[in-house]
Amino acid sequence: MNAMLPVNLDRDRLRAHHRLMWRIRALEEVALRGLDEKLVLGAIHPSIGQEAVAVGVVAHLAREDLLLSTHRGHGHTLAKGASSGAMLRELLGRDGGTCGGKGGSMHIADFGVGMLGANGVVAANIVIAAGAAHAVKLRGENRVVACFFGDGAINRGPFLEGLNWAAVFGLPVLFVCEDNRYAATTRTDTMTAGPGASARARSLGVPAEEVDGNDVLAVDEVAARLVGEIRAGGGPRLLHAHTWRVTGHTGADPGAYRSEDETRRGAALCPIRRARETLAIAGLILAELDGDEAEARREMEAAYAEAQAAPFPPFAAAFSDVQDIGAPQHAAAA
Amino acid sequence: MSELTYLEAGRLALAEEMRRDPLVWVVGEDLGRGGVFGQYRGLAAEFGPDRISDAPISEAAILGAAVGAAMMGTRPVVEMRFSDFALCAMDELVNQAAKARFMFGGQTRVPLVVREPIGMWRSSAAQHSQSLEAWYAHVPGLVVACPATPACNKGLLKAAIRCDDPVVYMEHKGLWPMEGEVPDDPDFTVPFGEARLVAEGGEATIVAWSAAVHVAADAAQTLAADGIWVDLIDLRTLWPWDESTVRRSVRKTGRLLVAHEAVTVAGFGAEIVATIAEAEAASLRAPPRRLGSPRAPVAYAPTAEAALHVTAEMIAGAVREMVQGAPR
Numbered sequence: 001m002n003a004m005l006p007v008n009l010d011r012d013r014l015r016a017h018h019r020l021m022w023r024i025r026a027l028e029e030v031a032l033r034g035l036d037e038k039l040v041l042g043a044i045h046p047s048i049g050q051e052a053v054a055v056g057v058v059a060h061l062a063r064e065d066l067l068l069s070t071h072r073g074h075g076h077t078l079a080k081g082a083s084s085g086a087m088l089r090e091l092l093g094r095d096g097g098t099c100g101g102k103g104g105s106m107h108i109a110d111f112g113v114g115m116l117g118a119n120g121v122v123a124a125n126i127v128i129a130a131g132a133a134h135a136v137k138l139r140g141e142n143r144v145v146a147c148f149f150g151d152g153a154i155n156r157g158p159f160l161e162g163l164n165w166a167a168v169f170g171l172p173v174l175f176v177c178e179d180n181r182y183a184a185t186t187r188t189d190t191m192t193a194g195p196g197a198s199a200r201a202r203s204l205g206v207p208a209e210e211v212d213g214n215d216v217l218a219v220d221e222v223a224a225r226l227v228g229e230i231r232a233g234g235g236p237r238l239l240h241a242h243t244w245r246v247t248g249h250t251g252a253d254p255g256a257y258r259s260e261d262e263t264r265r266g267a268a269l270c271p272i273r274r275a276r277e278t279l280a281i282a283g284l285i286l287a288e289l290d291g292d293e294a295e296a297r298r299e300m301e302a303a304y305a306e307a308q309a310a311p312f313p314p315f316a317a318a319f320s321d322v323q324d325i326g327a328p329q330h331a332a333a334a
Numbered sequence: 335m336s337e338l339t340y341l342e343a344g345r346l347a348l349a350e351e352m353r354r355d356p357l358v359w360v361v362g363e364d365l366g367r368g369g370v371f372g373q374y375r376g377l378a379a380e381f382g383p384d385r386i387s388d389a390p391i392s393e394a395a396i397l398g399a400a401v402g403a404a405m406m407g408t409r410p411v412v413e414m415r416f417s418d419f420a421l422c423a424m425d426e427l428v429n430q431a432a433k434a435r436f437m438f439g440g441q442t443r444v445p446l447v448v449r450e451p452i453g454m455w456r457s458s459a460a461q462h463s464q465s466l467e468a469w470y471a472h473v474p475g476l477v478v479a480c481p482a483t484p485a486c487n488k489g490l491l492k493a494a495i496r497c498d499d500p501v502v503y504m505e506h507k508g509l510w511p512m513e514g515e516v517p518d519d520p521d522f523t524v525p526f527g528e529a530r531l532v533a534e535g536g537e538a539t540i541v542a543w544s545a546a547v548h549v550a551a552d553a554a555q556t557l558a559a560d561g562i563w564v565d566l567i568d569l570r571t572l573w574p575w576d577e578s579t580v581r582r583s584v585r586k587t588g589r590l591l592v593a594h595e596a597v598t599v600a601g602f603g604a605e606i607v608a609t610i611a612e613a614e615a616a617s618l619r620a621p622p623r624r625l626g627s628p629r630a631p632v633a634y635a636p637t638a639e640a641a642l643h644v645t646a647e648m649i650a651g652a653v654r655e656m657v658q659g660a661p662r
Contacts, residue, residue, distance in 0.1 A: 068402075099439030111441040116405060121429050127395045128430060131402025131410075138359060138384060138408060158425075161395035168390060321440035323499040325477045325526045326574030 006217055011282050017059070017216045018275045018289065021051040022296035024075040025272060027084055030300040031074070031091055031105075035251045039308060040091045044105040045072040049214070049246035052271035053178050054079045056219025057146060057239065060227040066114045066132050066145040068125040071106045072178075072245075073118030076148050081113035085303040094310035101313040102321070123153035126162035126175065133171035133236075144230050146174045152183025154197045163204050166236035174226055175201065175238040178213065180245035185257050201238035213241030214271040217278070244269050336518055341510040343484040345373055347491040348411065350520045352381055355409060358495055359385040361396055362413025362449075370415050371451070371510055393422035397448060401430045404446040404500075411495060416462045417450035417504060431500040432475030447494045447501045452480075453545055453595055454632055454639060455507035463632035463639075465544070465596035470502040471573045471605070477501040477526060478572040482547035484514035486570055489524030496523065506545040506595075527574035535563025538589035538653045541580055541606055543569040546593050546644060553593075553649035562657055572602050577609060584610055588619030589656045593649050598626030620656040625649060 028048050034040035047054065054075035061067060061080065069076040077087060082098060090097030091105050098110045109117035116132060119125040129147035136143045153159055154177065166173045177197035181188055194200065198208035207229070211222045219241060226237040244266035248255030255263070276289050319328040338346065352358045359381075360374065366388045368375035378386040389396045393414065400410040414420040420427065431444045454463045470478045477499050481487040487505060494501040532547060533554045542550040547568045554566045565583040569575055584590050590610050592603035603624035610622055627642040 066406075097439070099437065099441065102439045103437040107437040109438040109441060111438070116402070116442070117434065117438055119430075121425055124398070124425055124430060127398025127426065128402035128405070130395060131399030131404075132406050133402070134399050135403035135406035135408045138403070139406075158394050158398060161390070161392040162398070164390060165392060165395040165399055321436045322474050323435070323477065325497055325499050328474070 005278065005281055009278070009282055011279065011284070013220070014217060014275055014279055015284070017052075017055050017220065018272065018279060019292045019296065020055045020079060021216065021272045021275065022293050023084065023299065024051045024054065024078050026293070026296040026300040027078060027087065028074055030088065030304045032251050034091060034304065040105070040251075041093050042104045042106070044091065044251045045249065046247045046251055047072045047075040047245070049266065049270060050178055050180060050243045051075050052216035052219050053176065053213045053241045053243055054148075056216045057174070057176055057223045059220055060223045061114070061144060061146055063114060065143050066116055068116050068129045068132070068145070068147045069118040070122070070125060070149055070153075071118060071120055072150065073108055073148070074105070077108050077110060077115050077118065080110070080115045082110040082115055084299055085306055086110070088300070088303045088307040089310050092307045092310070093312060094307055095313045096310050100317060102317060123149060123156035123158040125149065126153065127158045127165065129173055130162045130165045130171060133166060133173045134169060137169065137171055142231070144172050144174060144227055146176060148176045148178060150183065151177060151179040151181065151188040151192070151197065153177070154200060155183070155192060159200070163201060163206055163236065163238070167204050167206050170235040172230045173236040174223070174230055175206070175236060177238065177240045178243055179240060180243050182245060182249070182258075184249045185253065196240065198238060198240035206236050206238050208238035208240055210240045210242065213243035214269040214274065216271055216275050335515045337513055338484050338516045339510065340484045340487050340505070340512045340514070341371065341373055343488040343516045344491050344505060345375070345377065346516070347488040348495070349377060349380065351492055351495040352377075352385060354520070357407065358409045358411065359387065360411040360413065361387040361389050361400060363389050363391055363415055365389075365413060369413060371507070374413070393419055394426055397423035397426035398430065400446045400448070401426055401434065401444055404444045405434060405442045409495060410446045412446060412448040414448055414450045417452045417466060418461050418464050420448065420450045427500070427502070428473050432473050436475060443498045444500045445498045447491070447503050449503045449505065451507045452504045453506040453508055454642070457634050457636060457639060458507070458632070459634040460631040465594070467504055467572050468596060468600060468602040468605070471602055475500065476573065478504070479526070479570070480504045480544040480572060481570065482509070482544055482568050484512060485516045486524055486530070488516050489522050490570065493523040493526060497526070504544065508545050524570060526571045527576050528570065529576035529579040530568040530570055531565065531579070532568050533564060533566040535565055536587055537562050537657050538564045538591060539567065539580065539583040539587045540564050540649065540653065541567045541569055541590065541592045542594060543572065544595065546595050549644060549646050550593050550649055552646035553653065556646060556650045557653055560654070562653060564653060575606070580606065580610065581614055584614045585617045588617055589653070590618070590622040591625065591649065591652050591656065592623070593625045593644050595644060596626055597629050598624055599629045601626045620659070623652055623656065625652055
């Protein structure tokens with residue numbers, strides 16, 4: 001680790017990032033335990049190790065700004081301001097979950113904080129994000145849309161279509177490629193022609209930057225610049241963040257297709273540890289930093305316990321919110 | 335009332351709704367020049383390029399952007415040019431538009447209309463001729479409309495734009511020049527799930543939608559000349575479909591024939607026939623029947639294209655067999 005302190009380090013800001021990264025980590029570790037305890041029912045896709053990208057980018061979004069996420073979306077959602085209690089209730093499929101227990105991890109959403117949904121289909125959110133930004137522009141609003149996706153998404157058509165769309169219409173979108181080197185269980189570089197997300201963005205005239213996605217201050221700094229350019233009317237930007245997925249693709253995937261060496265080197269990149277070391281060098285007391293972790297774990301344990309106590313949604317939830325016209329008739333029977 | 339074509343009626347519906355609601359906007363390829371069939375001619379001049387928006391040939395982005403823009407409270411009308419091209423945007427329509435409200439627990443709505451012109455038309459061949467309405471009827475969350483007349487094209491399109499659900503709106507390309515009386519009332523709408531009785535009679539029930547309604551109407555005339563009077567029901571919307579009107583008619587006639595241009599196998603006629611077989615078995619005086627296309631792609635050559643047509647003769651013949659108990 002670099003023992004040098006960044007010039008103009010904002011200790012309070014980094015401390016806040018440290019706390020939020022711990023909240024994301026603690027939420028996902030509780031969720032993984034929930035999977036083992038068969039309380040988290042469907043697949044979850046942890047973002048453990050990738051927290052700095054969510055935290056550094058979302059730090060530049062105001063509440064009225066918008067965010068679209070992926071199947072690996074817990075971090076983005078929490079960072080945007082969703083409640084951990086509602087999120088864990090959603091993961092357990094309970095009443096009072098962000099989506100009333102009807103979406104689960106892969107469709108977690110909180111429109112109240114501008115989080116327009118995680119998506120179970122890779123790259124699908126890219127064109128939807130372009131459309132949300134299109135509406136922002138049509139209505140003359142001053143909002144930025146952030147759209148997260150993984151490195152696997154750049155090989156789907158909606159990546160090309162969505163970036164082209166945002167560029168042609170000059171829309172306020174920050175595309176964020178979280179490049180964790182694996183598309184599900186496949187090494188992305190074995191299935192991707194050319195140098196990747198940022199090069200493809202630049203080929204469409206979308207300015208792009210690459211960043212060490214495990215350095216929260218670096219992400220924070222570059223996201224500040226890109227979001228600022230977007231707010232100034234500069235049109236879309238792409239941030240290509242290199243990171244590392246500590247877990248397998250899903251909570252149930254041990255990730256055994258990765259070499260021990262790769263796994264060890266990846267784990268050493270831990271963004272939380274790096275933030276902690278920087279804060280320690282900057283004079284923070286380690287016990288205080290440990291307190292950030294303990295507080296995050298307390299919050300998530302309490303949310304997990306509360307979620308377990310919450311009821312499942314009623315039978316009739318299966319038939320509500322399908323459609324107004326021609327809604328399911330079974331609703332009446334419920 | 336005004337005498338308008340089916341195409342003009344759709345254009346008028348759109349213009350009226352755009353004047354009524356500034357959140358309505360349209361996006362699709364070539365719209366600035368009036369669209370591939372001229373359905374949008376003149377609208378860019380009135381509403382400007384932001385509300386009659388051109389689009390790249392990016393069906394996934396057109397429909398996906400409409401989903402995002404609809405979730406943000408605007409009311410996009412999407413033009414897919416040919417329904418066949420909408421297949422490039424099936425994720426956006428089926429996984430996203432149809433699911434967002436439900437899977438996000440009612441936090442959002444997706445009030446979009448996707449116009450997908452269907453049907454065989456002037457040697458358009460295999461990729462520009464399909465009638466895939468049954469696919470969409472199968473998907474919870476979607477509303478499916480198939481107007482058959484100019485009046486219906488006005489009233490149903492207006493209802494679709496005002497509706498908060500995603501609506502798959504399937505106009506038939508062969509009907510664009512069809513003329514008819516269209517109500518002038520800017521608040522005239524056609525309700526979803528309410529069929530239109532085209533002809534009335536006691537001996538058989540014919541159910542059809544879209545262009546097949548007019549083929550069936552010809553058949554009904556032929557049959558009437560022979561003294562066989564039928565109920566002809568224009569379903570107008572496939573989801574929801576007007577089950578009670580069809581059942582009421584079958585209870586009277588005891589005979590049901592569904593005629594559609596789409597492939598017979600797993601077509602929406604199968605759903606109607608099965609529903610009636612289950613619900614009205616005691617009323618049936620003959621086995622209910624379906625007429626549709628053989629399960630073959632549409633050919634370019636007119637002779638081979640015509641081999642897939644359901645004709646008035648076929649419909650009249652089938653009804654005669656059902657009524658007279660002739661060998662099938």
